[in-house]
Amino acid sequence: MSGRTLEAFLDDYSEGGGAVGAHVAETIRLFAEAAVRMRLAINEGALGAAFSAVREAAHAHGDEQKELDVFADDLFLDAARRARVSYYASEELAHPVSVDQSSEIAIAIDPLDGSSNIDTNVSIGTIFSILPSKEDEASTFTQPGNCQLAAGFFIYGPQLALALTLGQGTSVFVYSARLEAFVEAYPKLAIPPDAREFAVNTSNYRHWDEAVRLYIDDCLKGAEGPREKDFNMRWIASLVADTYRILIRGGVFFYPGDGRKGYSAGRLRLVYEANPISMLIEQAGGKATDGTSRVLDKVPTGLHQRSPLAFGSVKEVDKIARYLADPSAIGNRHPLFGNRGLFRS
Numbered sequence: 001m002s003g004r005t006l007e008a009f010l011d012d013y014s015e016g017g018g019a020v021g022a023h024v025a026e027t028i029r030l031f032a033e034a035a036v037r038m039r040l041a042i043n044e045g046a047l048g049a050a051f052s053a054v055r056e057a058a059h060a061h062g063d064e065q066k067e068l069d070v071f072a073d074d075l076f077l078d079a080a081r082r083a084r085v086s087y088y089a090s091e092e093l094a095h096p097v098s099v100d101q102s103s104e105i106a107i108a109i110d111p112l113d114g115s116s117n118i119d120t121n122v123s124i125g126t127i128f129s130i131l132p133s134k135e136d137e138a139s140t141f142t143q144p145g146n147c148q149l150a151a152g153f154f155i156y157g158p159q160l161a162l163a164l165t166l167g168q169g170t171s172v173f174v175y176s177a178r179l180e181a182f183v184e185a186y187p188k189l190a191i192p193p194d195a196r197e198f199a200v201n202t203s204n205y206r207h208w209d210e211a212v213r214l215y216i217d218d219c220l221k222g223a224e225g226p227r228e229k230d231f232n233m234r235w236i237a238s239l240v241a242d243t244y245r246i247l248i249r250g251g252v253f254f255y256p257g258d259g260r261k262g263y264s265a266g267r268l269r270l271v272y273e274a275n276p277i278s279m280l281i282e283q284a285g286g287k288a289t290d291g292t293s294r295v296l297d298k299v300p301t302g303l304h305q306r307s308p309l310a311f312g313s314v315k316e317v318d319k320i321a322r323y324l325a326d327p328s329a330i331g332n333r334h335p336l337f338g339n340r341g342l343f344r345s
């Protein structure tokens with residue numbers, strides 16, 4: 001353990017980052033306090049007041065909303081108000097909340113990620129993106145992800161941890177209850193370039209395009225197939241948990257668009273899921289695309305828009321792009337017949 005506290009890390013950043021840097025650092029401090037409170041609430045599980053009950057009204061874009069989603073949103077909105085950000089844009093709210101329009105920074109947040117896992121005692125989290133404020137909310141939240149000043153997520157798992165980037169690498173801080181502080185456990189993460197694990201929800205296989213199926217088919221064929229190596233599979237259905245694993249030991253995550261109604265661009269939201277995760281991954285030496293193009297260069301057209309998402313070990317993300325561009329070019333597969341014969345079963 002390197003032992004530097006989040007406090008010390010943020011102090012160093014504030015010193016070199018001017019007024020905006022100091023404001024970013026203060027916002028992260030307030031979010032870290034909120035995360036500790038959030039963790040206490042989650043630890044109560046079914047005993048607590050705020051938990052897995054489903055709300056009568058789903059949120060603006062149709063996903064199921066749980067009591068704990070709203071609890072998390074209230075907690076981080078309160079922190080954002082105290083941080084005096086310009087706008088707070090949340091998965092849980094149809095429109096951004098205007099806090100202090102004179103402020104130079106804005107927040108986009110998924111207050112509770114992986115909330116389908118609440119009842120099952122699997123890791124969930126809070127994902128946030130800090131953006132420079134523009135003249136109004138529309139222009140603030142349609143900036144591409146490459147404008148982000150900072151990005152991170154808290155994960156409420158066996159350990160409470162914060163994965164954080166301020167644009168100079170990605171670090172993981174683990175919360176020590178003994179020290180009552182987040183302490184840097186993994187400074188300057190470096191994701192290995194090769195992957196041996198993929199994270200994909202294969203129950204969507206029948207809804208995928210042919211190229212996505214071929215990519216997964218070839219992974220499953222292992223050492224005997226065109227990839228000439230065995231793959232392991234993990235799907236936690238909690239983006240923070242899948243990302244944490246990839247930050248620590250590599251691998252690839254892929255949530256493509258598919259044929260289900262409303263899923264043509266996959267499931268994940270560009271502004272407050274794909275963008276902050278992509279910044280964390282790139283700053284850790286990995287790669288993040290929508291299958292073919294860099295996520296951080298995509299210009300959002302709306303706060304809640306979705307994006308396909310592939311990220312993790314560089315060579316595997318590049319491999320996905322090659323399958324999507326031209327699957328027939330992979331592994332000497334005949335362009336018409338694939339490697340499975342003319343008639344697919």
Ligand SMILES: O=P(O)(O)OC[C@H]1O[C@](O)(COP(=O)(O)O)[C@@H](O)[C@@H]1O
Pocket residue numbers: 063091110112113114115116201237238239240267
């Ligand atoms: O249930 P699916 O389709 O496998 O999707 C799982 C994905 O959806 C999410 O739960 C979406 O996030 P929310 O829980 O914030 O809506 C991700 O954490 C996860 O990667």
Ligand SMILES: [Mg+2]
Pocket residue numbers: 110112113114239273
């Ligand atoms: Mg989410």
Ligand SMILES: [Mg+2]
Pocket residue numbers: 069091110111112113114115
């Ligand atoms: Mg959420």
